[in-house]
Amino acid sequence: QVQLVESGGGVVQPGRSLRLSCTASRFKFSNYGMHWVRQAPGKGLEWVAVIWFDGSNKYYADSVRGRFTASRDNSKNTVYLQMNSLRAEDTAVYYCARDRDWSTYNYFDQWGQGALVTVSS
Amino acid sequence: SYELTQPPSVSVSPGQTASITCSGDQLGDKFPSWYQQRPGQSPVLVIYQGTKRPSGIPERFSGSNSGNTATLTISGTQAMDEADYYCQARDSSNVVFGGGTKLTVL
Numbered sequence: 684q685v686q687l688v689e690s691g692g693g694v695v696q697p698g699r700s701l702r703l704s705c706t707a708s709r710f711k712f713s714n715y716g717m718h719w720v721r722q723a724p725g726k727g728l729e730w731v732a733v734i735w736f737d738g739s740n741k742y743y744a745d746s747v748r749g750r751f752t753a754s755r756d757n758s759k760n761t762v763y764l765q766m767n768s769l770r771a772e773d774t775a776v777y778y779c780a781r782d783r784d785w786s787t788y789n790y791f792d793q794w795g796q797g798a799l800v801t802v803s804s
Numbered sequence: 805s806y807e808l809t810q811p812p813s814v815s816v817s818p819g820q821t822a823s824i825t826c827s828g829d830q831l832g833d834k835f836p837s838w839y840q841q842r843p844g845q846s847p848v849l850v851i852y853q854g855t856k857r858p859s860g861i862p863e864r865f866s867g868s869n870s871g872n873t874a875t876l877t878i879s880g881t882q883a884m885d886e887a888d889y890y891c892q893a894r895d896s897s898n899v900v901f902g903g904g905t906k907l908t909v910l
Contacts, residue, residue: 718899720847720901727888727890727901727902727903727904728839728841728847728890728892728901728904729901730892730898730899730900730901733899742897742898744898745805778846778847780847783852784853785894787835788834788835788836788837788852788853788854788893788894789894789899790837790849790852790853790892791837791839791847791849791892792849792852792858794846794847794848795846796846797846
């Protein structure tokens with residue numbers, strides 16, 4: 684069974700930084716693009732970022748571009764989300780999700796359990 | 805920026821058919837996907853590429869897609885189907901989710 688496990692969430696003050704990790708198992712991680720998707724409390728899903736299977740391309744939502752950076756270490760089966768200059772509106776559960784078919788009609792076939800990030804003074 | 809529009813809520817009686825719509829400009833060309841999210845849980849893929857059902861998803865879930873509208877249909881709705889449902893599509897280098905539809909099984 685494919686597994687994605689997020690870690691690194693917590694409470695952080697506005698303007699500070701936090702790094703999330705998502706460790707994958709039971710599939711060939713280096714063959715897949717990976718996404719970050721977030722969900723603010725009581726709200727819907729919001730796409731955050733994608734990083735290609737080899738890290739060669741990354742795309743971001745307008746709301747986080749310039750503040751968040753996705754990266755990956757295929758030797759550790761882990762994808763990261765570095766979040767800088769955090770704002771209250773970044774408070775959300777952050778999910779990592781496995782990409783399928785980005786080149787055509789992409790979808791997410793596996794999701795992690797999520798990591799809660801709370802930005803508050 | 806591209807937008808997907810869903811009704812906030814849909815109600816259905818047990819055993820009946822529930823239909824949840826998702827609208828967007830030329831959505832039929834984007835072959836959207838659908839996700840189910842039960843309270844406190846992570847999303848689960850129920851339909852991908854407009855009409856395909858992943859293994860393990862009951863046959864009562866189906867998708868259709870044409871023009872500017874995609875529809876998720878749940879036939880013979882069960883109490884366990886009560887959840888939030890989201891449509892999703894890729895537009896260039898962005899991924900877009902609909903606002904979500906809360907399905908209530910009365």
